[in-house]
Amino acid sequence: MARIGVEGTLTDVKAALMEMGHEVVDLRTEEDVNGCDCCIISGQDKDVMGMADTSTDASVINAHGFEAQDIVQMVNEKLS
Incomplete structure (x- = not known):
């Protein structure tokens, strides 16, 4: 399976x-x-200082406002 941060x-x-x-x-x-x-990511501290640097080419999913099962579904869609 995949490695998920x-x-x-x-x-x-x-x-x-x-x-x-x-x-x-x-x-x-x-x-x-x-x-x-x-x-x-939780999205709670997103872009705090007006900066949005990324340090990965992997897909990033903001979990703010979603249930765990919604996130799992998004991950599976991104990886398929």
Whole structure:
């Protein structure tokens, strides 16, 4: 399965992705995204300083306002 980076606050999303057989990595630093096929962010601190630098070519999904199962579905669509 895929390697998915997930922000630490999204524990329900982590659990749902692991149930699906994905390898889940905590996103704590910029280096944590290396090797990830997809990254899930909470969106809570998005663009705080008016800057939007990206450090990965992997798909990034903003989980703000979505349920865990919605996120799992988005990940599966991105990876297919």
